[in-house]
Amino acid sequence: MAxxxxxxxxxxFCFFSSPHxxxxxxxxxxxRVRKDxxxxxxxxxTVSDCVDSITTFDRSVTxxxxxxxxxxxxxxxxxxxxxxRVSGKWDIDPRTLCSVLQLCxxxxxxxxxxxxxxxxxxNGFVIDSNLGSKLSLMYTNCGDLKEASRVFDExxxxxxxxxxxxxxxxxxxxxxSGSIGLFKKMMSSGVEMDSYTFSCVSKSFSSLRSVHGGEQxxxxxxxxxxxxxxxxxxxxxxxxxxxxxxxxxxxxxDEMTERDVISWNSIINGYVSNGLAEKGLSVFVQMLVSGIExxxxxxxxxxxxxxxxxxISLGRAVHSIGxxxxxxxxxxxxxxxxxxxxxxxxxxxxxxxFREMSDRSVVSYTSMIAxxxxxxxxxxxxxxxxxxEEEGISPDVYTVTAVLNCCARYRLLDxxxxxxxxxxxxxxxxxxxxxxxxxxxxxKCGSMREAELVFSEMRVKDIISWNTIIGxxxxxCYANEALSLFNLLLEEKRFSPDERTVACVLPACASLSxxxxxxxxxxxxxxxxxxxxxxxxxxxVxxxxKCGxxxxxxxxxxxxxxxxxxxxxVMIAGYGMHGFGKEAIALFxxxxxxxxxxxxxxxxxxxxxxxxxxxVDEGWxxxxxxxxxxxxxxxxxxxACIVDMLARTGDLIKAYRFIENMPIPPDATIWGALLCxxxxxxxxxxxxxxxxxxxxxxxxxxxxxxxxxxxxxxxEKWEQVKRLRKRIGQRGLRxxxxxxxxxxxxxxxIFVAGDSSNPETENIEAFLRKxxxxxxxxxxxxxxxxxxxxxEEMEKEEALCGHSEKLAMALGIISSGHGKIIRVTKNLRVxxxxxxxxxxxxxxxRREIVLRDSNRFHQFKDGHCSCxxxx
DNA sequence: CATCATGTCT
Numbered sequence: 009m010a011x012x013x014x015x016x017x018x019x020x021f022c023f024f025s026s027p028h029x030x031x032x033x034x035x036x037x038x039x040r041v042r043k044d045x046x047x048x049x050x051x052x053x054t055v056s057d058c059v060d061s062i063t064t065f066d067r068s069v070t071x072x073x074x075x076x077x078x079x080x081x082x083x084x085x086x087x088x089x090x091x092x093r094v095s096g097k098w099d100i101d102p103r104t105l106c107s108v109l110q111l112c113x114x115x116x117x118x119x120x121x122x123x124x125x126x127x128x129x130x131n132g133f134v135i136d137s138n139l140g141s142k143l144s145l146m147y148t149n150c151g152d153l154k155e156a157s158r159v160f161d162e163x164x165x166x167x168x169x170x171x172x173x174x175x176x177x178x179x180x181x182x183x184x185s186g187s188i189g190l191f192k193k194m195m196s197s198g199v200e201m202d203s204y205t206f207s208c209v210s211k212s213f214s215s216l217r218s219v220h221g222g223e224q225x226x227x228x229x230x231x232x233x234x235x236x237x238x239x240x241x242x243x244x245x246x247x248x249x250x251x252x253x254x255x256x257x258x259x260x261x262d263e264m265t266e267r268d269v270i271s272w273n274s275i276i277n278g279y280v281s282n283g284l285a286e287k288g289l290s291v292f293v294q295m296l297v298s299g300i301e302x303x304x305x306x307x308x309x310x311x312x313x314x315x316x317x318x319x320i321s322l323g324r325a326v327h328s329i330g331x332x333x334x335x336x337x338x339x340x341x342x343x344x345x346x347x348x349x350x351x352x353x354x355x356x357x358x359x360x361x362f363r364e365m366s367d368r369s370v371v372s373y374t375s376m377i378a379x380x381x382x383x384x385x386x387x388x389x390x391x392x393x394x395x396x397e398e399e400g401i402s403p404d405v406y407t408v409t410a411v412l413n414c415c416a417r418y419r420l421l422d423x424x425x426x427x428x429x430x431x432x433x434x435x436x437x438x439x440x441x442x443x444x445x446x447x448x449x450x451x452k453c454g455s456m457r458e459a460e461l462v463f464s465e466m467r468v469k470d471i472i473s474w475n476t477i478i479g480x481x482x483x484x485c486y487a488n489e490a491l492s493l494f495n496l497l498l499e500e501k502r503f504s505p506d507e508r509t510v511a512c513v514l515p516a517c518a519s520l521s522x523x524x525x526x527x528x529x530x531x532x533x534x535x536x537x538x539x540x541x542x543x544x545x546x547x548x549v550x551x552x553x554k555c556g557x558x559x560x561x562x563x564x565x566x567x568x569x570x571x572x573x574x575x576x577x578v579m580i581a582g583y584g585m586h587g588f589g590k591e592a593i594a595l596f597x598x599x600x601x602x603x604x605x606x607x608x609x610x611x612x613x614x615x616x617x618x619x620x621x622x623x624v625d626e627g628w629x630x631x632x633x634x635x636x637x638x639x640x641x642x643x644x645x646x647x648a649c650i651v652d653m654l655a656r657t658g659d660l661i662k663a664y665r666f667i668e669n670m671p672i673p674p675d676a677t678i679w680g681a682l683l684c685x686x687x688x689x690x691x692x693x694x695x696x697x698x699x700x701x702x703x704x705x706x707x708x709x710x711x712x713x714x715x716x717x718x719x720x721x722x723x724e725k726w727e728q729v730k731r732l733r734k735r736i737g738q739r740g741l742r743x744x745x746x747x748x749x750x751x752x753x754x755x756x757x758i759f760v761a762g763d764s765s766n767p768e769t770e771n772i773e774a775f776l777r778k779x780x781x782x783x784x785x786x787x788x789x790x791x792x793x794x795x796x797x798x799x800e801e802m803e804k805e806e807a808l809c810g811h812s813e814k815l816a817m818a819l820g821i822i823s824s825g826h827g828k829i830i831r832v833t834k835n836l837r838v839x840x841x842x843x844x845x846x847x848x849x850x851x852x853x854r855r856e857i858v859l860r861d862s863n864r865f866h867q868f869k870d871g872h873c874s875c876x877x878x879x
Numbered sequence: 880c881a882t883c884a885t886g887t888c889t
Contacts, residue, residue: 347880374880409881416882444882451883475883482884511884543885550886577886584887612887645888677889711889862889 073104080107089120097131102139109142118150125155135163141170148174153181160193168194168202175208184212188221203234207243214247222247226260238266242274249278254287269303277309285316304335311344315351323348343371350379368399374407381414389414390423403430405439412445421453437465444472451480456489471503479512482519490516491525505532507541514547518554521833521860524754526551539567546574553582556831556858556865573604581613586865587874589621596630606638612645619653620864627653648677655685660694676706683712687719695719710736711836748812748834750820757819762810772818779818783848813842813859821853830857837861847871 072095079088088108092100105128112121125143128135135143140163147156148170156174165171171194178187191209194201206229213222226244234240241264248257261267261275272295279288292310295302307330314323327345335341342365349358358379365372373396380389393411396403403411408431415424428446436442443466450459463469463477474497481490494513497505505513510533517526530548538544545568552561565571565579576599583592596614600606606614611634618627631650634640647670654663663682667674679702686695699716706712713736720728749758757766766772813834820830838846838861850857851871859866867874 343880369880371880378880404880405882406880413882439882441882446882448882470882472883477883479884506884508884515885541884545885547885572885574886579886581887607886609887616887643887648888675889680889706889709889 072099073101076100076104077107080111083111083115085111085115085117085120089123092124092127097133100131102133102136105133106138106142109139109146113142113146113149116150118147118152121146121150135159137164137166139163141165141167144170144174148177153178153183153186157186157190160190164197164199166199168200168205171199172202172204172208175205175212179208179212179215184216187212188216201232201234203237203240206232206234206237206240210240210243210247214250217251219251219253222251236265238264238268238271242268242271245271245274245278249274249282252282254278254282254284267300269300269306272300273303273305273309276306276313280309280313280316283316285313285319288313289317289319289322302329302333304338304341307333307335308340308344311348315344315348318352320349320352320354323352337366339367339369339371343369343375346372347375347379350375350382353383355379355383355385368401370396370401370404370407373401373403374410377407377414378410381410381417384418386414386418386420386423390420390427393427402434405436405442408436408439409441409445412442412449416445416449416452419453421450421455424449424453438467440466440468440470440473444470444476447473447476447480451476451484454484456480456484456486469503471506471509474503475506475508475512478509478516482512482516485519487516487519487522491520491522504536507538507544510538511541511543511547514544514551518547518551520749520756521555521831522751522756523555523557523831524751526555528754540569542568542570542572542575546572546578549575550578550582553578553585554860556586556829556860556867558582558586558588571599571602571604573599573607573610576604577610577613580610580617584613584617584620585860586867587621587876589617589623589626592617592621593623593626593630606634606640608634608640608643608646611638611640612649615646615649615653619649619656622653622657624653624657624659644672644675644678647672647674648681651678652681652684655682656688658685658689660685660689660691664694664698674701676702676709676712679705680712680715683715683719687715687722690719690722692719692723692725707739714836746812746834746836748816748832750816750830750832752820752823757816759812759815759819761812763812763815766815766819768819768823771822772815775818775822776814779845779849779852782852783845786848788844788848811839811842813838813861814845817842817846817849817857817859820857821849821855826855828855830855832857832859834859834861837863838866843873847873 072091076088076091076095079085079091085108088111092108105124108124109121112118112124124146128139128143133139140159143163144156144159144165147153147159153174156177159165160171160174171190175187175190178184178190188209191205191212194205206225210222210225213225222244226247229235229240229244235244241260244260245257245264248254248260257275257278261271264271272291276288276291276295279285279291289310292306292313295306307326310326311323314320314326323345330336330341330345342361346358346361346365349355349361358376362368362372362376373392377389377392380386380392389411393403393407396407408427411427412424414420415427424446427449431437431442431446437446443462447459447462450456450462459477459480463473466473474493478490478493478497481487481493490513494505494509494516497503497509510529514526514529516522517529526548529551533539533544533548539548545564549561549565549568552558552564561582562579565575568575576595580592580595580599583589583595592614596606596610599610611630614630615627618624618630627650631642631646634646635642647667651663651667654660654666660682663685667678667682670678679698683695683698683702686692686698695716699712702709702712713732717729717732720726720732745760747758747760749756751757759766763769813832816832816834817830820832824830838859843866846857846859846866846868848871849855850868854870857866857868859868864875
């Protein structure tokens, strides 16, 4: 068939190629002759139809151009092309070709368009601006943007319209650079632009997030005089808003000579979507005053703004405006209205809107579910999720994320698992939002195994997936897992850690005292300018404080431009841990002077600082300030600090009475604090009484049995030690093994008691023997009591030299350069003998040792410890 | 209509 067509057109070409055949008569005969040609080919019935129609359509019309235009006018592309196919160059007027091309463009028929192009080129037509314009239009409309662009390379097209159309299509196809390139060519070829040109190119700059390019364009527009145009102004406003240059957008808006509803809507929406809802709403009020008619888009933005800034009264007013303007049946109106009420906490109004909606969509359900979740009505949220399917509305990814978010916030593991099942059944697991929300739900519910499973099964991950899993491990006390995943993220190099990643992983460094890793991350923060992020800065300060680098922490704290409550709290807690109670109090006062209100957590940090420095009077004072001035109801944490404070300083009876008079039931940590005090002050009798309460409250916690055993051992009541040990054995409990670790050249070396697995073991033991000998020489006697009392020693009654913290400290001293501070971390409290030995070692080797135990920091220097006995 | 982050305490 294709060959026949070719034959046909070539034969007709031959026939019509004669330049003489210009008059009607000859053309008519040409048609006739062609009819003869065609009639020999019965298979080409359509072509003969075409010719029939030419002859029957209007016998008076004999010019091929006229015929073609008539086909074009009636939209009969098929016939037009067929006729063209059998026409010769000299029959056809370029203007006719324009019409045919226009028809191709209108019917988006690339195949026919190409044929026309071939006809034009094959016949050697001169392509002028008009013909070129139509050619480019045809290719543009038919989606062949490459060919369309090529036309612009060949032909100087004079009308802006055709440039604009291609620019617009290039932008629509995502080729913003191509669109801008075309604009540049337009500029250099001196074609006169129109306002549409500028709107179009500013959209491309906007999508490319090229602020610089957009600003240059802005300047060009001002010079061109088109800045006055409303549409140009609108697109500049849109450009600046999309690139978060709200102030520039506002400036353009203010300078516009005529503003229409679009200008107003976009500036309002721009403010709202850039987190400046109040500003947006005040523009809206101006808009009302200026008498511009508002439309649905205005109201939708205003509802969103009211939701953000919780301005429910304005929302209600606009609600009634919208009802009067007959928007109340509009889907978007109802959904944003519903969302506005729910975000403002007026769930009843939200429910009313929901009830009265004629057709509730997934969006309506999702907003309602999120509303329930926000108000803490987790049960209602999950119920509605399960109900909506019965109503025939199938939840989508938004709904699922809203429900999962709710389960995460309220730790509804069972409901979360049900939603997970639903996700599996409905194949929504591929969605990255859904998977991330699932992981977060499991992580917040403490099920890291499930979270990990979701993570590992994700085919595509994003940085949020990594942040969620790393943060989950970090929060659930799996610091090692958090760090190793962070390392994996760095190795893979597919995503760069962002502010949130860093804020997630630093607490893991903090809890491990991973000083070197933390410093490495600090470098990364500085290189990427993340320090200006408050979460990052705060967690960095906290990390340094918890790694024992208090001075460094304070220096960084000073560098935080706008300190928030958390910044102050980490610093106060940092001083507290290091036993600098007075400094902690000074910081607390500074904080209040800076106008920052303390919350319960900052009070915990402060009271903790007081108790660890023996500042009883101050502790009481702040406890009372908290209750009476700040109207904060004390929680167990606050009571624990007070008990700790009283017990530490020896006021055991007072502490006991205090516990008895607490308005809330004391938990194991409260009695545990008193038990600690009993140990410090060797009160075995009270200890026994307190221990029974602790064992009753937390029978599984071996730490308390160990503590009690220590108290017996220190009083040399070995019989009782044995009985207690038996009691642990009977319960089938295993005590938490003591371990210490030290980071050397980026590697973490972990020791347990009597550990000989470290390659340096021989050197460590030799070093410790030497130290011990020198200690005895200088009159220290080893605190043998501790040989039997510490956790690890209950099983291995062996030499004190085996304690994990000693081993770690020794390794630090023998394997690092002289000026380097030795930083050791221990999971339990430091043992008394080790504490003595650390003091001695710091003097003997002139090394500074920072030991962090489960309770606080000990900074050993020149034979003294910063804890001054408070440990 | 959506997913991820910092501070206390055993």
